[in-house]
Amino acid sequence: MEVIFLGTGTSQGIPIIGSKHPVCLSENPKDKRLRVSVLVKWEGNNILIDCGPDFRMQMLSNPIENLDAILYTHEHNDHTAGLDDIRPFFFRQGDIPVFAHKRVLDSLRKRFEYIFTSTNKYPGAPGVIEHEIVNKPFYFNDLKITPIDYKHNRLQVFGFRLKDFAYLTDLKSIEEEEVQKLDGVKVLVVTALRIEPHHSHLNLEEALEFIERVKPERAYLTHISHLLGFHDEVQEQLPENVFVAFDNLEITI
Numbered sequence: 146m147e148v149i150f151l152g153t154g155t156s157q158g159i160p161i162i163g164s165k166h167p168v169c170l171s172e173n174p175k176d177k178r179l180r181v182s183v184l185v186k187w188e189g190n191n192i193l194i195d196c197g198p199d200f201r202m203q204m205l206s207n208p209i210e211n212l213d214a215i216l217y218t219h220e221h222n223d224h225t226a227g228l229d230d231i232r233p234f235f236f237r238q239g240d241i242p243v244f245a246h247k248r249v250l251d252s253l254r255k256r257f258e259y260i261f262t263s264t265n266k267y268p269g270a271p272g273v274i275e276h277e278i279v280n281k282p283f284y285f286n287d288l289k290i291t292p293i294d295y296k297h298n299r300l301q302v303f304g305f306r307l308k309d310f311a312y313l314t315d316l317k318s319i320e321e322e323e324v325q326k327l328d329g330v331k332v333l334v335v336t337a338l339r340i341e342p343h344h345s346h347l348n349l350e351e352a353l354e355f356i357e358r359v360k361p362e363r364a365y366l367t368h369i370s371h372l373l374g375f376h377d378e379v380q381e382q383l384p385e386n387v388f389v390a391f392d393n394l395e396i397t398i
């Protein structure tokens with residue numbers, strides 16, 4: 146299984162438009178972050194987790210020819226705004242399967258009514274196949290996908306475990322029984338928004354405590370704001386098996 150970090154930035158991305166913050170002005174490509182998303186490549190399938198506003202650019206900077214499924218963590222705009230841009234995949238492949246909590250599907254149906262409608266559909270609109278998920282493992286082809294249920298402030302979010310890989314973005318609090326589902330995971334990806342505490346995301350210290358609890362072989366930090374600091378400086382302070390993710394990083398699990 147291979148995973149490409151398509152985007153690793155928080156909701157405004159880095160740089161923030163018009164910002165003079167040193168991290169926003171950094172010329173290091175590792176400090177430029179599109180909105181969060183990963184692509185999981187497994188046996189010829191390309192499975193996308195979240196489809197945010199930068200989806201089109203992410204598909205252009207990585208040579209991705211087919212899109213086989215989209216898993217949604219939650220309905221916030223930085224995770225969903227790119228759905229219209231699945232059109233090139235739809236034209237080649239037909240309807241694209243999407244997996245999400247009922248609440249998230251309801252939100253997508255409202256915001257992308259022209260995609261979900263079955264009557265008088267505009268000929269150029271993309272199509273999807275809806276799969277409602279609950280907090281129980283499900284299968285895509287033969288791949289077992291286990292939702293991990295947690296809170297982003299008060300909003301319910303699903304993270305996902307796919308074999309030895311787990312992706313938990315926009316995490317603030319989680320019950321012990323959900324943490325147990327991560328037992329034996331080799332690679333854990335988790336939110337680390339910034340240094341200071343935040344109401345809906347783990348900060349760096351909390352993310353490191355969480356990694357210590359899960360004990361994966363390797364962990365990667367994502368959903369990063371400019372207030373976390375420069376990639377290279379933060380990386381130097383981290384334990385040996387913890388990495389600051391960056392856009393277009395590709396890992397093998």
Ligand SMILES: [Zn+2]
Binds near residue numbers: 221224315
């Ligand atoms: Zn987010």
